[in-house]
Amino acid sequence: MRFATRTALLLGKTIGTASRAFKFGGGSTLPGRVARRLDPAFVSDMVKELPLGCVLITGTNGKTTTSALLASILDRAGMTPVHNRTGANLMAGIASALIREADSGGTLAGRLGLFEVDEAALPDAIAETAPRLVLVNNLFRDQLDRYGELDTLAAKMKKAIVTLDPSRTVALNADDPLVASIGSGLEQKVLYYGIDDQKYASDTMQHAADSKHCAACGGRLDYDYYLFGHLGRYRCPDCGASRPETDVAATHIEMLGMEGTRCTLRFPGGTCDLTIPVPGLYNVYNILAAMTASLALGVEPDEVLGAVEDFTAAFGRVERVQAGNRDIMMILAKNPAGFNEVIRTLTFAPGKKTVMLALNDNIADGRDVSWIWDVDFEMFRGRLADVVCSGVRAFDMALRIKYAGVGEMSLATEPDLAKALDAGLIAAGRAGTLYVVPTYTAMLDLRKTMVERGLVTPYWEDN
Amino acid sequence: MTVRIGWLYPDLMNIYGDRGNIMTLVQRCKWRGIPVQVDELALGARLPEGLIDIFFMGGGQDREQKIVCRDLLEVKGPALKREIDRGAAALVVCGGYQLFGKYYRPFEGEELTGIEVFDAYTVAGNKRCIGNVVATSALGGPSGTIVGFENHSGKTYLGDGCTPLAMVSVGFGNNSEDGTEGAIYRGAIGTYLHGSLLPKNPGVADFLIEKALARREEGVRLDPLDDALELKAHDSAVVRARKTH
Ligand SMILES: [Zn+2]
Numbered sequence A: 001m002r003f004a005t006r007t008a009l010l011l012g013k014t015i016g017t018a019s020r021a022f023k024f025g026g027g028s029t030l031p032g033r034v035a036r037r038l039d040p041a042f043v044s045d046m047v048k049e050l051p052l053g054c055v056l057i058t059g060t061n062g063k064t065t066t067s068a069l070l071a072s073i074l075d076r077a078g079m080t081p082v083h084n085r086t087g088a089n090l091m092a093g094i095a096s097a098l099i100r101e102a103d104s105g106g107t108l109a110g111r112l113g114l115f116e117v118d119e120a121a122l123p124d125a126i127a128e129t130a131p132r133l134v135l136v137n138n139l140f141r142d143q144l145d146r147y148g149e150l151d152t153l154a155a156k157m158k159k160a161i162v163t164l165d166p167s168r169t170v171a172l173n174a175d176d177p178l179v180a181s182i183g184s185g186l187e188q189k190v191l192y193y194g195i196d197d198q199k200y201a202s203d204t205m206q207h208a209a210d211s212k213h214c215a216a217c218g219g220r221l222d223y224d225y226y227l228f229g230h231l232g233r234y235r236c237p238d239c240g241a242s243r244p245e246t247d248v249a250a251t252h253i254e255m256l257g258m259e260g261t262r263c264t265l266r267f268p269g270g271t272c273d274l275t276i277p278v279p280g281l282y283n284v285y286n287i288l289a290a291m292t293a294s295l296a297l298g299v300e301p302d303e304v305l306g307a308v309e310d311f312t313a314a315f316g317r318v319e320r321v322q323a324g325n326r327d328i329m330m331i332l333a334k335n336p337a338g339f340n341e342v343i344r345t346l347t348f349a350p351g352k353k354t355v356m357l358a359l360n361d362n363i364a365d366g367r368d369v370s371w372i373w374d375v376d377f378e379m380f381r382g383r384l385a386d387v388v389c390s391g392v393r394a395f396d397m398a399l400r401i402k403y404a405g406v407g408e409m410s411l412a413t414e415p416d417l418a419k420a421l422d423a424g425l426i427a428a429g430r431a432g433t434l435y436v437v438p439t440y441t442a443m444l445d446l447r448k449t450m451v452e453r454g455l456v457t458p459y460w461e462d463n
Numbered sequence B: 001m002t003v004r005i006g007w008l009y010p011d012l013m014n015i016y017g018d019r020g021n022i023m024t025l026v027q028r029c030k031w032r033g034i035p036v037q038v039d040e041l042a043l044g045a046r047l048p049e050g051l052i053d054i055f056f057m058g059g060g061q062d063r064e065q066k067i068v069c070r071d072l073l074e075v076k077g078p079a080l081k082r083e084i085d086r087g088a089a090a091l092v093v094c095g096g097y098q099l100f101g102k103y104y105r106p107f108e109g110e111e112l113t114g115i116e117v118f119d120a121y122t123v124a125g126n127k128r129c130i131g132n133v134v135a136t137s138a139l140g141g142p143s144g145t146i147v148g149f150e151n152h153s154g155k156t157y158l159g160d161g162c163t164p165l166a167m168v169s170v171g172f173g174n175n176s177e178d179g180t181e182g183a184i185y186r187g188a189i190g191t192y193l194h195g196s197l198l199p200k201n202p203g204v205a206d207f208l209i210e211k212a213l214a215r216r217e218e219g220v221r222l223d224p225l226d227d228a229l230e231l232k233a234h235d236s237a238v239v240r241a242r243k244t245h
Helices: A001-023 A029-038 A042-049 A064-074 A092-101 A119-129 A152-161 A179-180 A281-295 A301-309 A336-348 A369-374 A394-404 A419-429 A442-451 B021-029 B062-085 B095-099 B200-216 B228-244
Strands: A054-058 A079-084 A112-116 A133-135 A169-173 A189-195 A223-228 A229-237 A248-254 A261-267 A270-276 A318-323 A326-331 A354-358 A385-392 A410-413 A433-438 B003-006 B036-041 B054-059 B089-093 B104-105 B118-135 B143-156 B166-170 B183-185 B188-191
Touching: A001 A029, A001 A042, A001 A092, A029 A042, A029 A092, A042 A092, A042 A385, A054 A064, A054 A119, A054 A281, A064 A079, A064 A112, A064 A281, A079 A092, A079 A270, A079 A281, A092 A112, A092 A119, A112 A119, A119 A152, A133 A281, A152 A179, A152 B095, A169 A179, A179 A433, A189 A281, A189 B003, A189 B021, A223 A281, A248 A281, A261 A281, A270 A301, A281 A301, A301 A385, A318 A442, A318 B200, A326 A369, A326 A419, A326 A442, A336 A354, A336 A369, A336 A433, A354 A394, A354 A419, A354 B054, A354 B166, A369 A394, A369 B143, A385 A419, A394 A410, A394 B021, A394 B228, A410 A419, A419 A433, A419 A442, A433 A442, B003 B021, B003 B200, B021 B200, B054 B062, B062 B095, B089 B200, B095 B143, B095 B188, B118 B228, B143 B166, B143 B228, B188 B200
Parallel strands: A054 A112, A054 A133, A079 A112, A133 A169, A169 A189, A189 A248, A326 A433, A354 A385, A354 A433, A385 A410, B003 B036, B003 B054, B054 B089, B089 B188, B104 B118
Antiparallel strands: A223 A229, A248 A261, A261 A270, A318 A326, B118 B143, B118 B166, B183 B188
């Protein structure tokens, strides 16, 4: 190990210890930020200590769930990962994970780097970690104020992927045309995954849809059907590009409302039936992604399936919490596509729901809240008993619900999250369930409230 | 009498929740018992003469904007200008606003020619103007302000043939220099405030509906609506905008 790397590591460790001891926060990225400033080659040098190399997981939706699931599969398979599990998905977060998992001599506790990477940070991450596998799950319009245009973003991602050694692997979602286009013409091995079932497809695109044009020629795509936002089966009438055949796929999908989803998984050399205990087609994609990645890394299918079956809501973005004689089910929604899928899932199960919608506009949520007008809240028509709107932008959310014309339910607005939670629980009634749909920072604040009330354990804290 | 809304290029120019503006126009007509209809005006479609009361166009990515520019020049532009001169209302946002001016000049590549509804031109700026906006406007309702979110790098400069929609107190506006935001020419409004402009600014929405009705019948007055929630959302967004800048 270079002297500069060693110095940066020791300084990073000291800062990490201090920030935990004095609780001045920033523990998940500050050590990495400092180490990289001291030694710009810190990450590229540290990852050489990983005998099994690095894996990068990116995409707008599901990268946290996918990489957490992949981490548990790899753990089970003895390929202990070094994982930036706190959602710190920029270069400083990766550097911090390496610092946390290294001893002061630079020996890492894990054998493989598993990094969840922000879409915009992928080119840097590729340059610094030379990954053996890059997985792109999807590209949705998310905080556009941060990224600029999706086409440009995909082009930058591809430009970085092309520089990888031809022996490396790229795993792509076949159902997302922009993501699938990254794979065309690559020298590297490309694996595609997707949903080969149109039972829950629709023939119209949800309004949140993003990718309508062929990435190769700019022509307008023809869709046979849509599954989730702009994901579906498509083809370009102008240049003939079309949805690639899948290596790993989900078929025979059965949605069981909030209980989860049943499906058959098809992979090279076998099939198996699986019940996924968390709802939503987006979780099917996350499982397909984790499965494709682990098979590509050489994990045996049986081991993959065992780990997938143990998949619980605890490390997904759905949390079930008991609050006295009521249940809280909290589901993160941070952009139109994800939000639409949450609404679709909520309205699958019978009965009118009591729902709390919490909209914040902090930097991590995206300052711009106009995206809520791209969410199809109209799907809630006739399906709601009560709605409580909360968060910094509670009134924006309430206004969106008003204009959605969802019918004769009671609509309350309470910006204070803790008070709104109380109002929601009262509205849910004895033995009822309150469905809470927060944006990212609203979710963090709500968790804090629940911890203070002794409702959940703070497992997400950085340690 | 049905109010007809013409949504220009809904599949190409619909970014940042632009359709929230259409929803607002539709609901505010419905709540008043005014029949309303939305016609989608896609690429290649010709404008029906004298039938559309309110035109709407949102923003788009660069590629979409180029495609739309061509269609405006070749198919819809002259008719749009004629309809607006005959009293039709319009709301055009971001990219749509730029194309309703004289031209948009990028740093490199060819200039996009606009349809000149607004006496205004746009040049590429080197910094992106992103953030909440508060601006004083005659269409600002009880508070005299409009509030929204901008995200653009183009800098638009107005000539004498149109007036600014508003004067910014928080945010960048047309060009970060002269304090103006947006433009008004007759019943047409151009603005950089995207997405949910109309829901939180019911005064602007009702201006458009009033213009639409006035086309058919003189001296029509709109019934007032219960805008308590709209105004609360407006006021809390104003407070938030001042805090985040
Ligand atoms: Zn094509």
